[in-house]
Amino acid sequence: MHLQTADFAALERFYRRNLFNTLPGPRGLHLIGTKSHRGVENLGVFSSVVHLGAGPPLLGFVLRPLTVPRHTYHHLKAQGGHFTLNTVHPGILEKAHQTSANYPLETSEFAATGLTPLYSELLKAPYVAESPIRIGLELVEEHHIKANDTLFLVGKIIEIFVPDEYIASTGHVEHQELQTMTVAGLDTYFNNELAARLGYARP
């Protein structure tokens, strides 16, 4: 199939959404935890987290104001910019997916799905106790994507939790052991099986 710009608008709406959402392939899958100014805990599933750098450790992610309720954004602004990233494995997949339902603001997705909030002393946002990798962040920058009114948010990592036994001596986190999953589009989840760790490439 070969399509160009003029063909895109002619596609049926849900077909087009699925096509473009799944097109680039499986991507990272995370639960983002926040807390409202009234103290309600919020959890949402995201597939747009990107690594920006290791020194200082920074991650970015996309918020879609037009299609997704912006609870996550308002909450993290209300609580000192704090939010958490939590990985997803098969044992919590269905609960993680269920957090994507359109719950009202006063409902905690933790309570609604049966996931367990967990706090550290440092962060005003809840972690997911069932996630082996938990990353605590503070918002440092927001960029407005004018082309479709989405937001690209940049967070500085201020705290991490990783099970010792899954970190190699080189610093690599062993996601094949942790069964960390990926997702294509909004609904298609994948298990990741290690294919190869390749050496530093030289010309």
Add this chain to the structure above:
Amino acid sequence: MHLQTADFAALERFYRRNLFNTLPGPRGLHLIGTKSHRGVENLGVFSSVVHLGAGPPLLGFVLRPLTVPRHTYHHLKAQGGHFTLNTVHPGILEKAHQTSANYPLETSEFAATGLTPLYSELLKAPYVAESPIRIGLELVEEHHIKANDTLFLVGKIIEIFVPDEYIASTGHVEHQELQTMTVAGLDTYFNNELAARLGYARP
């Protein structure tokens, strides 16, 4: 393991790079194709592509000016903002990884690694003939991430190539059939196995 900001700087440099780069888990893997103003074809491996929206179809990716040669950036600026995204499967994994080597500006990573450039009538940048999913884009926005001097680039999709037989009637691209791979950090590649396609979640 529990680390906070004050601990990060004390980590050995390569350990820290591997730790934070692999920490969030496997993510999307793509070859980005560009062409220089002198006509040299360039190919680089990227793990920071995010979906921004389906109507209009937009993707974003991160360029790291301090740690990676910026050939891709200069080339896409020189050729009308055109660049291509191409997926990676096991049959081309080692060649794809090899494009990350630090070749001089006048060397084409296609020639150096044995991948095949492919052109459409529309785009001034080369596709990878061996990639089943090929996406042609035009740069529409750049955002400067002040926290670490990286760039977040936004591209509008103007052309796509997908094998017919791997698109479901719903529009989903079947990446498990295409063997589309993911990557954690700079060197750890994964095969993706379909776990579940879950229905639209309701409260």
